[in-house]
Amino acid sequence: MKLEAVAIETNNACNLHCEMCGNSGMRRKRQFMEMELFRTIVDDAVRCGVGNIHLHTIGEPLLHPHCCEMVRYVRSRGIRCWLATNGMLLEDRTSRALLESDLSALRVSVEGSEQAVTGKVRRGASFETIFSNLHRFSELRRTGNYRTHVGINTIVMKETLPDMDKFVGTWGPLCNGIEFSLLSGQGHDNEFYREQQIADCVSGQRRPCDMFLHKLAVTVEGCITACCIDFENDFIVGHIGDVSLSAAFNGRAMNRLRHLHNQRRFTELPCCDKCAATWRPSMAGDELLEGLRFRYYGLHKGKTPAQLESLRRRGEELGVRFEAGSATATELHELFQLLRILGEPETVLRLIALMLKILPMDERLGCAALCVHQGDAFRTTREAIFRRMATVINDPVTLLDIAFRFDVDVNAVGIKTEAQ
Ligand code: SF4
Ligand code: SF4
Numbered sequence: 001m002k003l004e005a006v007a008i009e010t011n012n013a014c015n016l017h018c019e020m021c022g023n024s025g026m027r028r029k030r031q032f033m034e035m036e037l038f039r040t041i042v043d044d045a046v047r048c049g050v051g052n053i054h055l056h057t058i059g060e061p062l063l064h065p066h067c068c069e070m071v072r073y074v075r076s077r078g079i080r081c082w083l084a085t086n087g088m089l090l091e092d093r094t095s096r097a098l099l100e101s102d103l104s105a106l107r108v109s110v111e112g113s114e115q116a117v118t119g120k121v122r123r124g125a126s127f128e129t130i131f132s133n134l135h136r137f138s139e140l141r142r143t144g145n146y147r148t149h150v151g152i153n154t155i156v157m158k159e160t161l162p163d164m165d166k167f168v169g170t171w172g173p174l175c176n177g178i179e180f181s182l183l184s185g186q187g188h189d190n191e192f193y194r195e196q197q198i199a200d201c202v203s204g205q206r207r208p209c210d211m212f213l214h215k216l217a218v219t220v221e222g223c224i225t226a227c228c229i230d231f232e233n234d235f236i237v238g239h240i241g242d243v244s245l246s247a248a249f250n251g252r253a254m255n256r257l258r259h260l261h262n263q264r265r266f267t268e269l270p271c272c273d274k275c276a277a278t279w280r281p282s283m284a285g286d287e288l289l290e291g292l293r294f295r296y297y298g299l300h301k302g303k304t305p306a307q308l309e310s311l312r313r314r315g316e317e318l319g320v321r322f323e324a325g326s327a328t329a330t331e332l333h334e335l336f337q338l339l340r341i342l343g344e345p346e347t348v349l350r351l352i353a354l355m356l357k358i359l360p361m362d363e364r365l366g367c368a369a370l371c372v373h374q375g376d377a378f379r380t381t382r383e384a385i386f387r388r389m390a391t392v393i394n395d396p397v398t399l400l401d402i403a404f405r406f407d408v409d410v411n412a413v414g415i416k417t418e419a420q
Helices: 035-047 067-076 092-100 115-121 127-143 161-174 191-196 245-249 252-262 283-297 305-317 330-342 345-358 361-377 382-392 396-405
Strands: 005-008 052-054 080-085 105-109 149-156 177-182 215-218 223-225 236-239
Touching: 005 035, 035 067, 035 245, 067 080, 067 092, 092 127, 105 127, 115 127, 127 149, 127 161, 149 161, 161 177, 215 245, 236 245, 236 252, 245 252
Parallel strands: 005 052, 005 215, 052 080, 080 105, 105 149, 149 177
Antiparallel strands: 215 223, 223 236
């Protein structure tokens, strides 16, 4: 199997105590990774042909005094570099340094559009600080014409759902896109999860965790782990210096984890057994997320009757029935439901091309975003989908944005855009 990404735990301490995170209770020693170990990991990743390095697992990466130097090193080795932060330490100087280091993508995890929500979920966080930090980062990125992709990640739960429209209005203008996710991670049966979870996970079916498909993590101690929320080093599959990242990824310990998950033998892995990542959310939870994505990307807005009619006719050709006169997201939602059921890559590609052709340009990015998510779900390669997108999207900036957002190397798929 091909190892595509490595997450490096450069620091396992955090400046916040979020309700849904096990970091506060972690027993491992809090420490910063040494630069020498960091370089060794990145060099090994280069040898293994890894395309992406994420500088975050558990802990806040911006606490590390050499965080920007780490970004520079990754980029100097030709690997895309991603960084997720809670945004509290994204000060002016750090923002400038990250942008100048050619960070590929920044993801800020935040809940709420006002302090009451932000402070309750992310204990210790200040809405004002995160907002002004990201505002400044976006401004610097725009005026300096930097390419860093900016994403926001937010968890949809009972506490945050009523605030969601305001949330999108507040944060949307500062980023390229918002990812909505359900509560996940270890601890689905604790009080916070029971109280806040929107999807009825308990009645859902369990599924193998997708953590083992294309990614590994390395802890601050240099242990190679199969899980990037490995608080107590429970998923060690090798050690840096003893084994290469690729060998660990395809090694016996990793395959045992895959086997146990495929057989749904979660009770043999206590951490996974109490982790919400193995619970398939109920349909209601899934639909909720999709509905939010539709709303955010505005897919339901601005369609003319002629476009709707065209969509309906195309749908009929493919055996997809749309409700007559539907002016909401229903018609596209039906297509996605169909994609879920069919799932063959060729069908997925055909429908993606269809949707991209019939949608107006300003709606294509959002649609493409959704399609790529679907493609991932069906193990269709991103590159294949991207190539197909490139045949129907002529706007180079849009293409590049999709490529950054979904981790596609435009050079590797042989597509040149003027904006590169
Ligand atoms: S979720 Fe992230 S920001 Fe919050 S405590 Fe955990 S590591 Fe820190
Ligand atoms: S299911 Fe297991 S491997 Fe997956 S995220 Fe949870 S603890 Fe990690």
